[in-house]
Amino acid sequence: MIAVAAATLAVSVAAGPAATPRTPFQVVRAWSKALNASNDRAAGALFARRALTIQGSVVVRLNTAKSAVLWNSELPCSGRIVRLRFLEDNLVKATFVLGERKGHHCDGPGQLAAAQFTVVNGKITRWEQVAPDLVHVA
Numbered sequence: 001m002i003a004v005a006a007a008t009l010a011v012s013v014a015a016g017p018a019a020t021p022r023t024p025f026q027v028v029r030a031w032s033k034a035l036n037a038s039n040d041r042a043a044g045a046l047f048a049r050r051a052l053t054i055q056g057s058v059v060v061r062l063n064t065a066k067s068a069v070l071w072n073s074e075l076p077c078s079g080r081i082v083r084l085r086f087l088e089d090n091l092v093k094a095t096f097v098l099g100e101r102k103g104h105h106c107d108g109p110g111q112l113a114a115a116q117f118t119v120v121n122g123k124i125t126r127w128e129q130v131a132p133d134l135v136h137v138a
Contacts, residue, residue, distance in 0.1 A: 024092040024119035025084060031117075031124065032094065036078040038102040044069035048123035055129045077106035079113060083135045092117045095132045 022030070027046055034042035047068040053060045062068040079096030087093055095114045100106045114132035118125045 022122040024086070024090050024117065027119045027122060027124060028084060028092050028094050028117050029081065032079055032081050032096070035072060035075060036080070036099075036101070038104070040069050040073040043072040046124055047071075047127075048120065048125045051123070051125050051127065053127045075101070076104045077101055077108065077113070082112075083133050085133075087116070090119045092119065093130065093133070095135055 031043055031046045034040075034046070044062075044065060045068070047062050049063065049065070051062045051068065053062060053071060060067075060071060062071055077098040078101040079094075079098055081094050082097055083093075083095040085093050093114060093116050095112060098106055098108045098111050098113050100109055112132035112135070114130050116126075116128045116130050118127075
């Protein structure tokens with residue numbers, strides 16, 4: 001009995017603690033931080049397989065981890081979060097002030113932009129560019 005318990009404990013320790021899904025707010029903040037650091041791999045890792053991205057009439061399905069990294073690498077601007085609000089269930093809207101991003105040329109520095117994120121089990125399953133909230137930016 002002790003040998004079985006020791007073996008179970010050894011497997012549990014080797015596997016580490018169970019991953020706790022992060023909240024939608026934490027995921028959006030982590031995505032923004034990675035994007036602002038031009039860490040496209042970290043930003044892409046926050047997307048679920050088969051995540052959907054929507055920018056106007058352009059709809060892209062991120063079928064692989066590589067496609068998620070590539071999609072993030074094509075975003076030209078960084079974004080400082082100025083408003084983050086919960087809409088419903090796993091849906092969050094983030095409003096950003098756009099800025100220059102290392103290795104890219106931002107087409108609208110200082111402008112407001114926004115995206116709605118659907119986050120399930122700590123992964124972005126849908127990212128949609130939307131109209132920004134009107135906020136006072138100091």
